[in-house]
Amino acid sequence: MHTLRLNDYPIHIGSGQWPQLRALVEALDPSRLLVLCDAHTRIYCLPRLQEELEVPEHQVVTIPAGERHKTLDSCRYIWERMMQLKLDRRALMLNLGGGVVGDMGGLCACLFKRGLPFVQLPTSLLAQVDASVGGKLAIDFASVKNSIGLFANPEAVFIFPGFLATLPERELRSGFAEVIKHALLGDPGHWAELKGLNSLSGLDWPALLVRSLRVKQRIVEEDPREAGPRKLLNFGHTVGHALESAFLLSESPLTHGEAVAIGLVCECYLSHLKVGLSLEVVQEVAGLVRSLYPHRNISNHLLPQLLELMQNDKKNEGGEIRFSLLQAPGQGRYDLPCDRDEIADSLGFYNSHSLSLFS
Ligand SMILES: NC(=O)c1ccc[n+]([C@@H]2O[C@H](COP(=O)([O-])OP(=O)(O)OC[C@H]3O[C@@H](n4cnc5c(N)ncnc54)[C@H](O)[C@@H]3O)[C@@H](O)[C@H]2O)c1
Ligand SMILES: [Zn+2]
Known part of the structure; x- marks a missing residue:
């Protein structure tokens, strides 16, 4: 178990971090709890989260998997669901997935009613070692990758290496x-x-994750907005x-x-x-x-x-x-x-x- 800090949020790494996640949810005492996943993480990762979270009341929103869904249309769908669920700014969003869910979920959380808190629960190697850390959130627009987005920090990032067990080999190599x-x-x-x-x-x-994340943490901490060393x-x-x-x-x-x-x-x-x-x-x-x-x-x-x-x-x-x-x-x-x-x-x-x- 290991915790790194980046600017003002913690990055918890290790399979023993579930109590910390439960404690964070309890401390934030959200009015509602929303979990965003994609079609794969809903099957492979959500059951574990539900088991560990021990929170009976939560809503799940699922988007189709893959980069081609990191779009404004998906955001519109997520925001519509958030409206239907009558979320207010005290709701908490948990983004359970790869970089697509993390980038888009974070963006949707930041813009809904001027922003509600969110937690990143990255499940792909790429997201665990890169996308979930550093505060960049974006979607693809007009065929340009990550062209609409912002910088914003989550409440925390929780990296559970156990999620990598169901990640397809090709995705694992990709993140590597x-x-x-x-x-x-x-x-x-x-x-x-x-x-x-x-x-x-x-x-x-x-x-390996701790070691790799330390490098990104150091570089981002020095230059969060990519003016130079980032x-x-x-x-x-x-x-x-x-x-x-x-x-x-x-x-x-x-x-x-x-x-x-x-x-x-x-x-x-x-x-x-x-x-x-x-x-x-x-x-x-x-x-x-x-x-x-x-x-x-x-x-x-x-x-x-x-x-x-x-x-x-x-x-x-x-x-x-x-x-x-x-x-x-x-x-x-x-x-x-x-x-x-x-x-x-x-x-x-x-x-x-x-x-x-x-x-
Ligand atoms: N914000 C940043 O700083 C930053 C940095 C790097 C990349 N990114 C973004 O990250 C995205 C790529 O991330 P990615 O490679 O995670 O893509 P992804 O989110 O599409 O995930 C890859 C595939 O793996 C599946 N998957 C994820 N976790 C799984 C698990 N535990 N078990 C089984 N299947 C699982 C997903 O459903 C998907 O099919 C890109 O959109 C990129 O722009 C952002
Ligand atoms: Zn990259």
Whole structure:
């Protein structure tokens, strides 16, 4: 059991935290209790919550699962249900799900009657290690991811690693890309432990989550509104987001984490070119990604589209494509421009290196 604090809210990690959740609900003494879940967490996670919470009176609102439902239409549905249930500002909302439920539930709570308290109960690895922490809440709008949102903090975040047991393997690997990112950015010792992994089974999830969350906590605490150092968390994401978008309508889309894993390899290579990250580390990252994620060939004809997508990235200024890069494990740098040839080379490096075991 472990508790971290971020600005003014606690992040409780561990399977023994149920009494703390019960105590928080009791202390807040809400007029009504609302649980938001999606179609999967309603089946896999809600029964456990209900068993542990021991609160007879609560309402459940369920949205369909998946990113394509992180929309204004879903918010409208949630708000309609909140109206029907006659919730007031003393009601409490528990967001039980992955990043979609957490981001959208938090946003809906903040805007309903100018804001009611909410608690994040993340159930996917991505949400436990990343999305539930840091105060960013948003939905997708006009085909632009996370374009409508705000910064706001929950009453608390409770991370129960036991929920990961029902998470599909592909989702687990996807979330793991953020664990790799955090270790590289802020915990060289953790990176040293992770770099030799070739499977995600048998990991000590509670310890791993605490370690990974500490990195995000430190960075967000220093720069909650992303004026500077928080940009480091975009490491792997400039290339990653472009790949995610480019493959979105293909026959086999990439998950966010699969795209970020490739992005990490490319951006480590760019880090070598621009800020002297050792080739040894670049190869270690490529090796880990190769052993945990399926290979995707990024063909040359995708390059113009990828560059166009990177150009539109919100982090850019003055027509440059800017990156957050790594000088060495634990030493990130941000706002570094890379040119098109360098980016093309980094994709070429991923292509050749991620296949080298099999060729
Ligand atoms: N706010 C932030 O700072 C931040 C950071 C990173 C990502 N995000 C957002 O997070 C979202 C992605 O999060 P995600 O990967 O959790 O997506 P998600 O919420 O869609 O969850 C992924 C899938 O796993 C299922 N699932 C979740 N927990 C489960 C469990 N315990 N057992 C079985 N199935 C389970 C979900 O139903 C869904 O099908 C994106 O919308 C992204 O923009 C936000
Ligand atoms: Zn990410």
